[in-house]
Amino acid sequence: MGGKDCKPLNAAEEMNATKKLYDKADGRSYCHIIQSFKPGEITPESAHKIGIELAEEQFKNHEVLIATHKDKEHKRKIPLNLSQKKDQNKKVLKGRDNE
DSSP, X not given: OEEESSOGGGHHHHHHHHHHHTTOXXXXXXXXXXXXXXXXXXXXXXXXXXXXXXXXXXXXTSOEEEEEEOSSSSOEEEEXXXXXXXXXXXXSOOOTTOO
């Protein structure tokens, strides 16, 4: 498990504090992104590295938690990013409840 702009063990608390700071605690909270690889295609360490690179490139100014499954034959990582940018008073994701 790893984090970008947050500590993995405190990620939820840090993300919620950011949302409260910008008065955006309602509505959609997180976005789940799943990347999967075929069995034998990649090591768990390489899959995790790709997840961190994705977070750094695509989610600038966001807190991101990256988790990589090691308990399955196929390797899957699940970056979770906050819908609130750390340095702006805007939500990034829109849904029925926060458009």
